[in-house]
Amino acid sequence: MGALGGLLRSAVPWGQRREDRYTALPLTGGSSDDGNSNYHDDNGEPKDLEQLNDSKHTKYHRFGCGSPSTRRWLSFLLPFFIAAPLGLTDRNLPATHATTYLNGIRGLACFAVLNHHLTMKQDAPWIFRAWGAGDADYHFWQLPWLRSMHAGKGMVCVFFALSGYVLAYSPARKMNAKGPKPLTYGDEMLTSLASSTLRRAIRLFGPMLVIVLLMGCQTYLLPFAHNYDGKAANIFEHLWVIWLRVIPVLNPYRSDYVMPEPVGQTWTLGFEYRLSLILFLVLMATSRVTTAARKSITLSVMVWAFYCDRRWDVFAFLGGALVAEMRFAPLSDDIARLCRTERLRPHRWLVTLLGFLAFMTGLAMCSIPEEAPGAGWPYSMFFDWATPASWNGHHAEPSASWIWYWGGIGSVIMLWGVEQLPLLQRCLSITPLAYLGEISYAYYLLQWGAVQVVGWPLQLYVEKHWGWSHRPAFALFYMSSQISCIVASDYFWRAVDLKFVTLARLVVVDWLGVGKKETNTAAAAAIAMAPMVAVPAAAAGYSQAAPYSPYTAQSEISDDDTLTVSDRDSVAESKPARLVE
Incomplete structure (x- = not known):
């Protein structure tokens, strides 16, 4: 019964905590904003599979797959729906959010x-x-x-x-x-x-x-x-x-x-x-x-x-x-x-x-x-x-x-x-x-x-x-x-x-430069910390730095459809999809 309960909990998303339900998980690790250093490097990017091989995964050792090379091969050869329940892959499905x-x-x-x-x-x-x-x-x-x-x-x-x-x-x-x-x-x-x-x-x-x-x-x-x-x-x-x-x-x-x-x-x-x-x-x-x-x-x-x-x-x-x-x-x-x-x-x-x-x-x-x-x-x-x-x-x-x-x-x-x-x-x-x-x-x-x-x-x-x-x-x-x-x-x-x-x-983005953000952290921080500055001054700051905007402050669905919704930048908002709020 315990195993059956665990299976049901893993399949049903509403058992998760509410604050985690609408957070997207990268395909190579945990949530990008959960603060888990085991799955992210110093820049906040998800670690590669080779980096994750050094961490301890009890499921890997339970099935005799503690070797990094063995885990890497099993992660590649086994389908995800087999490798994931056995803990033989570091790939995760994105967490449940408002448009999953x-x-x-x-x-x-x-x-x-x-x-x-x-x-x-x-x-x-x-x-x-x-x-x-x-x-x-x-x-x-x-x-x-x-x-x-x-x-x-x-x-x-x-x-x-x-x-x-x-x-x-x-x-x-x-x-x-x-x-x-x-x-x-x-x-x-x-x-x-x-x-x-x-x-x-x-x-x-x-x-x-x-x-x-x-x-x-x-x-x-x-x-x-x-x-x-x-x-x-x-x-x-x-x-x-x-x-x-x-x-x-x-x-x-x-x-x-x-x-x-x-x-x-x-x-x-x-x-x-x-x-x-x-x-x-x-x-x-x-x-x-x-x-x-x-x-x-x-x-x-x-x-x-x-x-x-x-x-x-x-x-x-x-x-x-x-x-x-x-x-x-x-x-x-x-x-x-x-x-x-x-x-x-x-x-x-x-x-x-x-x-x-x-x-x-x-x-x-x-x-x-x-x-x-x-x-x-x-x-x-x-x-x-x-x-x-x-x-x-x-x-x-x-x-x-x-x-x-x-x-x-x-x-x-x-x-x-x-x-x-x-x-x-x-x-x-x-x-x-x-x-x-x-x-x-x-x-x-x-x-x-x-x-x-x-x-x-x-x-x-x-x-x-x-x-x-x-x-x-x-x-x-x-x-x-x-x-x-x-x-x-x-x-x-x-x-x-x-x-x-x-x-x-x-x-x-990288080659053609469409949507590529210019990095000027100091100027962007000055704009963000001075909300009462006059509009002309703020406009001048925008011309010198990556523009701050509430539209880009949170992650969002990418404008690309063939990659399914949850595989894109997730929607951070938790607004229910109702006729009215």
């Missing part, structure tokens, strides 16, 4: 996308229908809301809403900061958006190109690769053909759907990059207006894109940014200003009820079926009369257009609902989901590789040579694909994904 739940949503969405890819061919057509759509459509996984566990296309809409939220979080906090804006507000906003724009391409397409190379070699060298046509004379010609297929994804000037084989899942990355550029433009254009005007402009762009060109992706992406704006500037404040009254404070239970209804409604919209959507419950209640004629067909590739219509709307509604439910946020912040969110980008990129190398060969072998029926063979296929994908994603996350985070900051 976004990692949980992202991890579950990736899980649903992989489920969709694993089942869409073997369990068609019933997997695409709602519960009760036909006489044979009464399977457990067709039940309302449970469909979300394999509704991959709807979860893509959730990805876009999350990306918009995360990229807009830091600018929204700066734009809605209390009190007068500092003299350097404009420079800070412009620098932040410039850095985000330049780093975005490296973070999105760097790991993708590594996957393209790996999948190209895999489909050429493995005889059981399903999507290798065998026409290339050698591996270099094969890689060149795949490169030509991938170029449209890297092209930010085309907005059609391109699914390059053998990495068809990368079609969303081209969308992510274009949507990021749109979001940065909207943020820059609205950085000087009031919050009410900013919400109105953002909503207008969303609706106009939805109406003019059926850009569901723009709607979902900017919708996530709108939810981030409402986190710092609730709608109740706008209503109070409009009515010229004091700040409105809706009852806590009313806010919770509205959040729950929004979450359930949005999740149902994101899991709308691909076939016969108007025939199954609860979709038959609204589909026929609420779906516009322009969205009721198969003319929006890569699938039925109504999926993107309802998914785009539902993803924004669902995200807003989760923002109002702190208890649900805590459930989404448990350690397994936080870890799945950390590796989610690699988990998304590697899914077809794991299926090709492990899942399909095993299923074909046991069916052909051992005579297994379809269901047991599918269960083996499913479990082996999931496990191998998670293990491979762990290695890719540590070896590739995090390295591109470092590379992006190195190129943009």
